[in-house]
Amino acid sequence: MITPGSKYFFGLTGLSLISAILYMVLVNPSDLGAVALFGLAASGALIGAMALFTRDGDVYTDEEAVAANAPAGSPSFWPIVFALGAALVLTGLATVPVVFVLGIAVLIAGGVEWTIQNWADGASSDREFNEFARTRAISAIEYPGLAAVGLGVIAFFFSRVVLAVTKEAGPIVFIVVAMAILVVGVLIATKPFMKGTVTVVVSVLAVVALAAAGTYAALSGERHELTVAAEEDHYDASHRECGAEASDHYDHLANNTVSLRSAVTATIFVKDGKVYAEAIGMTKKVDTVTIPRSSATSVMFRNLDEEQHRLVVNLGSAKVATTGVIEKVGTCTQLTGKNQEQVMTLKIPKPATATEPYSFTVPGATGEIKLVVP
Amino acid sequence: MSHSVSPHSSEKAMDIVNNVKSTHHRIRNSIATIIGIVVLAGCARNAPQDTWQPRGHNASVINHLQWIIFPMAGVVGVLVFAFAAYTFWKFKDRGQPIPSQSHGKPVVEIILTIIPALILTVVGVFTFRGIFELANTEDTQMVINVTGQQWWWEYDYPAQADQGITQPIITSGQLVIPVGTKILLRETSRDVIHSYWIPALNGKKDAVPGRINLLRLQADKPGIFAGQCTEFCGLSHANMRMEAIALSKEDFAKWVANQQKAYTSPADGSLAKEGEGVFLNQCIRCHQVNGLKKADGTPALAAPDENVYAGAVPNLSHLMSRNTFAGAKFDLLRKSCRSDVWDASSETIGVKYLAGVSESCLNATALRAWLRNAPAMKPMYSDPKKLGPSGGKYRGMPNLGLTETDIDKLVAYLLTLK
Numbered sequence: 001m002i003t004p005g006s007k008y009f010f011g012l013t014g015l016s017l018i019s020a021i022l023y024m025v026l027v028n029p030s031d032l033g034a035v036a037l038f039g040l041a042a043s044g045a046l047i048g049a050m051a052l053f054t055r056d057g058d059v060y061t062d063e064e065a066v067a068a069n070a071p072a073g074s075p076s077f078w079p080i081v082f083a084l085g086a087a088l089v090l091t092g093l094a095t096v097p098v099v100f101v102l103g104i105a106v107l108i109a110g111g112v113e114w115t116i117q118n119w120a121d122g123a124s125s126d127r128e129f130n131e132f133a134r135t136r137a138i139s140a141i142e143y144p145g146l147a148a149v150g151l152g153v154i155a156f157f158f159s160r161v162v163l164a165v166t167k168e169a170g171p172i173v174f175i176v177v178a179m180a181i182l183v184v185g186v187l188i189a190t191k192p193f194m195k196g197t198v199t200v201v202v203s204v205l206a207v208v209a210l211a212a213a214g215t216y217a218a219l220s221g222e223r224h225e226l227t228v229a230a231e232e233d234h235y236d237a238s239h240r241e242c243g244a245e246a247s248d249h250y251d252h253l254a255n256n257t258v259s260l261r262s263a264v265t266a267t268i269f270v271k272d273g274k275v276y277a278e279a280i281g282m283t284k285k286v287d288t289v290t291i292p293r294s295s296a297t298s299v300m301f302r303n304l305d306e307e308q309h310r311l312v313v314n315l316g317s318a319k320v321a322t323t324g325v326i327e328k329v330g331t332c333t334q335l336t337g338k339n340q341e342q343v344m345t346l347k348i349p350k351p352a353t354a355t356e357p358y359s360f361t362v363p364g365a366t367g368e369i370k371l372v373v374p
Numbered sequence: 375m376s377h378s379v380s381p382h383s384s385e386k387a388m389d390i391v392n393n394v395k396s397t398h399h400r401i402r403n404s405i406a407t408i409i410g411i412v413v414l415a416g417c418a419r420n421a422p423q424d425t426w427q428p429r430g431h432n433a434s435v436i437n438h439l440q441w442i443i444f445p446m447a448g449v450v451g452v453l454v455f456a457f458a459a460y461t462f463w464k465f466k467d468r469g470q471p472i473p474s475q476s477h478g479k480p481v482v483e484i485i486l487t488i489i490p491a492l493i494l495t496v497v498g499v500f501t502f503r504g505i506f507e508l509a510n511t512e513d514t515q516m517v518i519n520v521t522g523q524q525w526w527w528e529y530d531y532p533a534q535a536d537q538g539i540t541q542p543i544i545t546s547g548q549l550v551i552p553v554g555t556k557i558l559l560r561e562t563s564r565d566v567i568h569s570y571w572i573p574a575l576n577g578k579k580d581a582v583p584g585r586i587n588l589l590r591l592q593a594d595k596p597g598i599f600a601g602q603c604t605e606f607c608g609l610s611h612a613n614m615r616m617e618a619i620a621l622s623k624e625d626f627a628k629w630v631a632n633q634q635k636a637y638t639s640p641a642d643g644s645l646a647k648e649g650e651g652v653f654l655n656q657c658i659r660c661h662q663v664n665g666l667k668k669a670d671g672t673p674a675l676a677a678p679d680e681n682v683y684a685g686a687v688p689n690l691s692h693l694m695s696r697n698t699f700a701g702a703k704f705d706l707l708r709k710s711c712r713s714d715v716w717d718a719s720s721e722t723i724g725v726k727y728l729a730g731v732s733e734s735c736l737n738a739t740a741l742r743a744w745l746r747n748a749p750a751m752k753p754m755y756s757d758p759k760k761l762g763p764s765g766g767k768y769r770g771m772p773n774l775g776l777t778e779t780d781i782d783k784l785v786a787y788l789l790t791l792k
Contacts (some may be wrong), residue, residue, distance in 0.1 A: 115594045124392070171501065188543065263584060263585045263586055264586070265560065265586055275634035279517070279532070280558075280560055280586060280588065281511060281517040281558040281560060281588065282514075282517055282532075282534075283512075283513075283514065288528060288532065288533050290532035290533075290566055292519055292521045292528065292530060292562065292564070293560055293679075293685065293686050294564055294677075294679045294685070294686045295563075295564045295586050295685070295686070296583065297519055297562070297586075317438075327658075328649075337450075344666060346686075348682075349677070349685060350675055350677070350679070351662075351675070353673055353675075354673070372532070372533070372542050374530040374543075374544035374689070
């Protein structure tokens, strides 16, 4: 006898096979999608065979009695949820992607719950046992799923708060919340016989407080500099103004600290208005920095002067494809204050020509460092 | 009650016993053969990547560590296996009653904790001393950039006046270094992670895209030392080889002078001149030859970034000063000429290596086959129909569909790049 559980997986196998064949014919015969669909078919066939072999986990008390005597299951709202998911998917296709994604999530959740409930309702003639079977099967999905959703909600609201408060206040909020969780956790742990409802109340209050704070923060919007950064796109090359003077766009709120010190090939300094460089492995100062062709290579700029400076790399000139105009090629760091530093990562595909050698310069300072791309 | 055994069942039992004995013999002989092969392999003399034959200070540091750790590990291993074997034999099930069980023996547990701790402390002291010694780069005398990509190594020498390098040098496949000089390799990669390893000169170090990892090398005597990429990096990982050529300081200076020599175009009307034309039509799309100019007199600049996934291919300036090509996979020298260089004494190897590749020594068969159909010689992702995953760019040299006449011309031209 083909058991109900195995029917489901055999159906999945058939559907996957058809989908895989259609995918190969209509999309791409050697694409990863076809491999995934064949994998799904193979997995379905394997699980179906296992379900058949174990008679759906042997949950039947009386195989023959199941079909004849199984009572009707309790009314289920999962078909409505499933339909709602389908409606959201269709609406999302016509409107915005987020509705589509939400619809997919609802569709999957409703479909899984409906499938499990339907399977459990026919598991035996004992309604109590069926409910037990449903709970046991669905708990393995519901608990991790709800935990993931819960964590996602917490992360979302908390991130709204951190994005809304100032950069200085962010770490303090983080520390305070972490300390509060630690203290409450310790208090609960020291009272092992405390009523469970107290823990639930504390947790609910915490989530409500977080949700309220997160909602308020979301409605207030992100802090000023993030809003400005998003509007102006500080890191777009077209905003780079590489002169000695400060740029309203590009130099706005430069970070001026770096973390990839171990990966830079050379450090270029400006001190007393003069430029010099040190390269990894070279014991003396260098006047030339060599960077392999087409290899992403980082150079650090460190300002040791009182006034702010920026590092500029000059990479010759080239014709702009869209306008046909010949323009200087190069880029620069943001303005860097005293004892501060920035990193510039370069990937240069071609060596310089004799007429237009590459170089590093610092506007407002004397000297240059030659850049060689062999 | 008496038991009677039929003659038939007795024969059957003997057959089973004989079969078991025969199986035991076969297993014993197989194990003995495997052990014999492993032991004999240790006696191999032609083992250019032997980690037990250091030829420089850094490799010697590792070798000294091996001589401390391997005997200790060997003794511990033998003792553990012997004790385990004795225990299995002594207490195997012979139908005896199960002995009384007890929980915990503090004295034994303390001893068995202290002994490994002492062993690891001794190992740790020597290991950390070795690590710190290998990591020292402060007294570096020469810097070379080493860039890995699928499936070859590029070496570029930044200008270092105190080493006689006044202009940057770029080469591939063979790393040329002066003996007795503390060399610092600055390793990186253009595509995936590779690992640089020349066992006779030092341990291995990963070349990681976007990072610069440092590795020190120093050769005591002139010689050629073989190496191998040791981080799986794709289809032709096994064919990504390298050789370090250690030359005396005088010979190294000659090599530098040759590498910095300006490009000379072949004589007009020669086959090589026609080959230069073929190169400018075909090869320049990816391969650079420094100093080569187009017909209009402007520099001929290759654009490997437009055609190759890694964004670089070997620079062919002074190609014939090297002994290998295609990621050191193939020899540019015929077998007898190659042996002449590899088997040379440390006194004569410099002269032989600096002679480069002459027409009579050129391994024309391999070079012509490579030009005719490179993917047939070395596995690469160079089928134009299958470049989707790399954004339409090649990983390796494609079949250029050159005619035999073009190949003749190209070989003649490449021979001039000394």
